[in-house]
Structures are given as C-alpha cells and as structure tokens.
Amino acid sequence: MDGLISIHGDAGARERRRIRTGAFTGPTSGLAPGNVQANLVILPRALAHDFLRFAQANPKPCPVLAVSDEGSPAFPSLGADLDIRTDLPLYRVWRNGELVEEPTDVRHVWRDDLVSFAIGCSFSFEEALIEDGIEVRHIACDTNVPMYRTNIPCVSAGVFHGPLVVSMRPLTPARAIRAVQITSRFPSVHGAPVHLGLPHLIGITDINKPDYGDAVPIHADEMPVFWACGVTPQAVIAQVKPEFCITHAPGSMLITDLRNTSLSAL
Amino acid sequence: MDGLISIHGDAGARERRRIRTGAFTGPTSGLAPGNVQANLVILPRALAHDFLRFAQANPKPCPVLAVSDEGSPAFPSLGADLDIRTDLPLYRVWRNGELVEEPTDVRHVWRDDLVSFAIGCSFSFEEALIEDGIEVRHIACDTNVPMYRTNIPCVSAGVFHGPLVVSMRPLTPARAIRAVQITSRFPSVHGAPVHLGLPHLIGITDINKPDYGDAVPIHADEMPVFWACGVTPQAVIAQVKPEFCITHAPGSMLITDLRNTSLSAL
Numbered sequence: 001m002d003g004l005i006s007i008h009g010d011a012g013a014r015e016r017r018r019i020r021t022g023a024f025t026g027p028t029s030g031l032a033p034g035n036v037q038a039n040l041v042i043l044p045r046a047l048a049h050d051f052l053r054f055a056q057a058n059p060k061p062c063p064v065l066a067v068s069d070e071g072s073p074a075f076p077s078l079g080a081d082l083d084i085r086t087d088l089p090l091y092r093v094w095r096n097g098e099l100v101e102e103p104t105d106v107r108h109v110w111r112d113d114l115v116s117f118a119i120g121c122s123f124s125f126e127e128a129l130i131e132d133g134i135e136v137r138h139i140a141c142d143t144n145v146p147m148y149r150t151n152i153p154c155v156s157a158g159v160f161h162g163p164l165v166v167s168m169r170p171l172t173p174a175r176a177i178r179a180v181q182i183t184s185r186f187p188s189v190h191g192a193p194v195h196l197g198l199p200h201l202i203g204i205t206d207i208n209k210p211d212y213g214d215a216v217p218i219h220a221d222e223m224p225v226f227w228a229c230g231v232t233p234q235a236v237i238a239q240v241k242p243e244f245c246i247t248h249a250p251g252s253m254l255i256t257d258l259r260n261t262s263l264s265a266l
Numbered sequence: 267m268d269g270l271i272s273i274h275g276d277a278g279a280r281e282r283r284r285i286r287t288g289a290f291t292g293p294t295s296g297l298a299p300g301n302v303q304a305n306l307v308i309l310p311r312a313l314a315h316d317f318l319r320f321a322q323a324n325p326k327p328c329p330v331l332a333v334s335d336e337g338s339p340a341f342p343s344l345g346a347d348l349d350i351r352t353d354l355p356l357y358r359v360w361r362n363g364e365l366v367e368e369p370t371d372v373r374h375v376w377r378d379d380l381v382s383f384a385i386g387c388s389f390s391f392e393e394a395l396i397e398d399g400i401e402v403r404h405i406a407c408d409t410n411v412p413m414y415r416t417n418i419p420c421v422s423a424g425v426f427h428g429p430l431v432v433s434m435r436p437l438t439p440a441r442a443i444r445a446v447q448i449t450s451r452f453p454s455v456h457g458a459p460v461h462l463g464l465p466h467l468i469g470i471t472d473i474n475k476p477d478y479g480d481a482v483p484i485h486a487d488e489m490p491v492f493w494a495c496g497v498t499p500q501a502v503i504a505q506v507k508p509e510f511c512i513t514h515a516p517g518s519m520l521i522t523d524l525r526n527t528s529l530s531a532l
Binding site for chain 1: 438439440442443446447450458459460461462463464467487489532
C-alpha cells in the first residue's frame, strides 16, 4: 500500500495502537478522520444467532459491518491487527442486564464462546453531511445527539424485540431533502431518515425531552429529521438481560481501517 | 427494433399520428404509458438564447430535454417522425403576452425564426412514485396538481426573471423520504423536491388556495411536499410578454418516444 490509502489506513491502526496501550481513554469522535467508527456488541454464542437474525430483519437501526469468529478477538475485515478486547478506549460489561464494570480492556472477562458484532454508526454519514456544508446541530453544540424511543416496533427475532430508537438532527426543509439524498448513499450506516417533521406520529410527545442524549435547539425554519439509531440494539439487549454482554461505552467507538467513503452505495 | 422497445416506441408514434389527424384533442395524461411527455415552449430566435440561458441557470423548474433547429418543426431526438406543429392535441398562441388562439395545429402561424423547447414534465416522476406504491393525491382525486408561486426568485437571464413556481403533493413523512429518493433519480424531470413542510417559509400563506391548479386534501398524518414546476417558465414568459410565443395548452403535452425509465440518472 502507498499514497492516500496507506496514510488513511495507518491513521486507524495508529489510533488503535495508542488506545491499546491505555494512553487514550476518551471519546473517539474526531480521531482518524474519514475512517469508519463502529458500535460494538459482544454476546455469547447462544444468543449470537438470534441477535444476528434481529439485525438482519432490522437493517436500518442494526447495520452489521462485520461479525467475528466465535471466541476470536480478531476482525480482519476491519483492521489487520485489530484486537477487539483492547482496541476501544472504554467498554461496558453487563451481567444479567446489569452494568457491572467500565474497563479500558476486556481481556480479563474474555470467553471462548463470545461473538463480536461491529455495527455501523452515524459518525460516517454525519461526516458526509458536514462535508456538504450541512451543520449537524449536536456537533455544533458539542453535546450528545438527542435520541428517542418511538412507537415503531422492530421486527422480533427469538428473544430480541423492542421499539425502534431514533436519533434527531434539526434541518431546514431544503437541507432535510439534501440530507435524505446524502444519507441514502450510506445504507450500511443507517441510511436515509425514517421520519421527518410531525414527531407525534412516531410517539414522540416532547421533542425537547429526548430519552437518551441531550436536547438541541430547533430553529423556527427547521424541522426535526429522524434516523434509525444504533442505540436500538443496545436498548433491545438491555430488555433481554443476557447473562453476559460487552458493549462499547457511549462515544468510545471501534475505530476501523475502512474509509467512510467506501461505504457509499453510489 | 423488436420486443418491448418497439412496442413502447410505437405507442408514442401511434398516439402522435392519431393526434396529428385531429382525431384526439383531449389531455394526454395516460396516453402511451411509460413514455416521456414534455412541456412545450416555442419562441422567436431573438428570445431563444436568453430563454435557454434562463433554463440553464434554473434546471429544476426548466429541465430542457431538447431544443429544435431554428425554423424546424422536427425533434429527431424525441421522435423520428415528430412534427411539433401538429403533434400536440391543443396549443396556445400568444401575442404580446395575450392568449389569442387555442388551435389544434399551429402550421398557419409557423415562422422560420421559431425555436422549440421540450421541457421535462412531472408526469415522468409521478409514474415512478405510483410504481413504488405512493399515491399521488391529485391523480387519485382526478384534478389538476396544485401549484403555488413562491418567494424563491429564479436566477435571471436577459429579459427572463420571476419567482419559482412549485407543484405540491401531500405525503406521509416516510413516503416523503421515499419520494425524495425516487425523484432524485430523475434530474431531467424536476428531480428532488425543493421544499417540504413549513410552506410559509417559501411564501405560501394558504396551502388550500393554490395559484394554479386545484387544491387537494392533506391528511393529518401528511405534509405538503413541493417540487419545482414546469409552469415556472410559462409564468416567466407571461411576464416578459414576447411579441410571439406558442406553448402547449395545459394538460395537452408533447408525447415523445423516450421512455421515462431512460431518464433515471441511477
């Protein structure tokens, strides 16, 4: 490899190595710009198949980028040297639905029956929006994106069921239309919005009180635009209370070697 | 040619021949299904260049499909045997901005300095919406599409200037998003919407009182979605009051041999 690809690919690997040593434990937003960052879910093999079926049936909130081999900490399609046990800044370890630990490394709880899922994240399409000159409000406000539980049920699979969670970005009508075009090109990172305007139609009673994240101002010439959100699988897992589960801590994502532009379907 | 292409191509030519004999003078909606129908503007050479510049600068309301040679009634790229003087069911002849005649044939007023413009029409993208299962309200109501003058100025070119006129179709949020995707594929027939929801932001004070066409019901779970409209160039020409001009009569479009699907950019 040489040229741009090498430089970009190196940035992801370089950040992962820095994180792996424990030198960095903060949020990954802004690291290795242009590289795909992913949500992480790790489940025992006994639940993995139903979870993957759930994701397959609900691709907008659960776009699966890669699934690991059972027991393997490697994710060769996302990074040659990637070790899923050490390469995220902060993890959450869950037992029977209870958050029991927030470690910077999960080697001490690793098991041979674990299957890892890397799930697409809105960072990828937000970069495309910003590149097009569209302000993403929660980034401008330096807060977490506002997220809402909707009255739209996900398709159930085995034990996994629950409502669709959406993230919201306020946009003017013209920018909302442009954002539909841009994000439609990225089906593997949530794709086009699922709703816009008229939040009460999807069960959102107070737009200023998100169920997760922080409220953001909506200007008089804007409407709320809603995308399927990667918090959906986490909320669904929380309901199921699996005996064991590992996820990323909010904002501490998996940095891959993939480029966001490579996810564009068109 | 054989098979489907021949059948479809023939349908356009067949309808034009029927219209040419004077056997059909009604609206063209529903004729030669799947074939592109076009708005028609015919102007003297002295105004043609500025009009084409206007269209170039305002491609969403004025998507030019073809421009004729000066004085020629032929449009070979739209139909081998096409004669623009006879092949529309009903024309409007304008002198100094006044409607002076609505003939079924314009051979008696033809001039050697006339240039014809075939301009894309929303019929093409409406077919794609309906094909996708999206109800187009004014078609369901069997009325003319509601159209509104906006406060959005077109880019001026020479004597041509004026506001953008938009057509409106009410859609649920999910269908509005899908309609953005579908119509984005058709840039040569108005393309993606220019606005949705919040009609007051573009100068529309009463959605139930369109400036052209007929009002349609908007259900409680719907929002108005606005597309740039081919009435824009006609409204702009009406302001300029050219010494001579021919247009199609509303609803009596130019039927071409092109297939709507061939206009899809993706």
